[in-house]
Amino acid sequence: MAQRYRVTREFQQIEQSQKEITLEECKQYFAAQSDFEYTSAYTVKGKEGTTMTIDGDFFMWSLEDAKIPFRHYGGDVYVLGTNEAVVPRMVEVASALRADITEG
DSSP states (O other): OOOEEEEEOTTSSSOGGGSSOOHHHHHHHHHTOTTEEEEEEEEEEOTTSOEEEEEEEEEEEEETTEEEEEEEETTEEEEEOOSTTHHHHHHHHHHHTTOEEEEO
16 A cells, blocks of 8 residues: 655644645645646546546646646645655655655
8 A cells, every 4th residue: 555645834833824835835836847737636547447536636746657646635735655756756845835744
């Protein structure tokens, strides 16, 4: 099973009102990244032809033939570590958003 990571400011020594990573911050940051695209729904296709669509705020990272979702939810950004390239890219995202990375 893939490891899930959370980009968060929860551990920062800043005012509570600044701890949330806002959707607007994410949209601004990811719009400047040529390898990300915003979508309001993410569709997962199963092996047996089934599909499931999840509504939300997703920033889809294009990595070769794969699309890896970075999801903004509840003031944090979540991503699955299904590919070894995710971790270094996630570190870049966390740094740009002035945040930390934790499992979860």
